[in-house]
Amino acid sequence: MAKPELMDYDKAIELFEPVLGFEVHVELNTRSKMFSDAPNPAHPDFHVAEANTQITPVDLGLPGSLPVVNEEAIKYSISLGLALGCSIAPSSRFARKNYFYPDLAKNYQISQFDEPIAFDGNVEVELADGRTFQIPIERAHMEEDAGKLTHVGGATGRIQGAEYSLVDYNRAGVPLVEIVTNIIYGAEGDAPELAKAYVSAIRDIVVSLGISEARMERGNLRCDANISLSPRGSGKLGTRTETKNVNSLRSVERAIRYEIQRQAAILAGGGTIIQETRHWHEDTGRTSAGRPKSDADDYRYFPEPDLLPVEPSTQLIEELRAALPEPPAVRHRRLKESWGFTDLEFQDVVNSGLLVEVEATVTAGASAQQARKWWTGEIARLANAAGEDAATLVSPQQVANLVALIDDGTLTDRLARQVLEGVIAGEGTPAEVVESRGLAVVSDDTALIAAIDDALASQPDVLAKIRDGKVQAAGAVIGAVMKAMRGQADAARVRELVLERANA
């Protein structure tokens, strides 16, 4: 009988302790490349380009060309290092990582090896239930991205069976920072969620710094996830695998979960884990074996003779430190406290990706609870139905205006939803939609009283019950009045008036 491919997740966690490690590559959005003045395709202005049009002799490694460091990329890297809680090296230098593969034409990648620009940091990440976890950062180093290969021929366009490959070097030389964690223990059954939360935290940090577009689907942010299982009580580390090609936050979580279940099944069946690269497949939700570690992994690093050491002044480092934005985790705590949200309410906002919108809506004058309610409720629902991003449907100012109209009694929630639809349909500001669609609450008591008297007259049994003190009976009359007013009445005011008229 064939051994099962995967072990039940809970059973796997019962038998093994998952041990994690991450390498996250961040493409910086400087205007030019790391070592050449070619336009950087990771900058939004240069994202769209024909193949091999964003290259210089340096990017192709042509004879006689020499790399020169982009000073902005150094500053971005230092800022990122500081935001990761790292120390900045007073002197760091570049190194050649030698390998033969056509994604780089010069047969080496310029990277950093024994002297990275930033080291010994720490990132706080928050799980969905509000618990926090400290991720130790070993180092963050600068390097260049490689070109993009397209494999042609073969059944699936994959490497196996390809007849030849086509190379576009536009991406070669894009500035990268690689963030490497120390070994992460203690994640336990939360390992998949923690992995997702960590990559999400890195994304929040680079976005808050404005140093990367951080779009995972475009490869601006890429995660290689290392995982091994340690049999409980053994005190020994297991053999690790490195899963690549994980291009979304959701995939990070799924890939880790899959690897835990896969490795556990092999170990429990008496097998051994092969130290290898594994590829994540989004469509099947599985990983497949890639390249095993071998002699070819001897990269023969040596100091890059074409580049000089980077020695940032203390003054520059302190200037960059002073300019750092509030760390995302700290910002979350501050906003949650000032808004008086419960853990659940705040996580709801964070998980919906609408924190910036809610904050801007509060700044524009709405109460935090109303801002949260509208963004994560009706607006998210409409966005979901339209297949659009909620933030593109309405502006925080419009939502704040809508909330103000509710607060001053012009609109009920029900009317406000209709106004919101009008705003999204491009009919103007909330006030303009109220005007053009005639949606304001009927605040004229004379009209309400006339409708109430009609309703009471047509339901004498209800009137008798109310007079007997059975106040809940008023519901039927309120409903009839609201219907007569086509919803454009304040139910609380109607209730008040119904009781007043019934007992008059």
Next chain:
Amino acid sequence: MITTEQVAHLANLARIALTPAEIDKLTGELGTIVDSIAKVSEVAGPDVPATSHPIRLVNVSRPDVPGATLSTEEALAGAPEHDGARFKVSAILGEEQ
């Protein structure tokens, strides 16, 4: 001490085909080079930091301003093969690093 195994390994990594005779010859030559360089350590005490560059310069950088790029024709001019605007290379049973 350089061994023939090390030379064979390096040759393999560098994609250079060497005959056994060449490996023997290079093992001797490389050994002599390494021994000669090692003599420097005899005069440089622990107070002298290792250096990778003969001239003590730092922080040579350029402003972040895009400049001229190669045209596609120029870029592909030295390529043995291309397909449209892209370089064409043999299928390689490796993968990116």
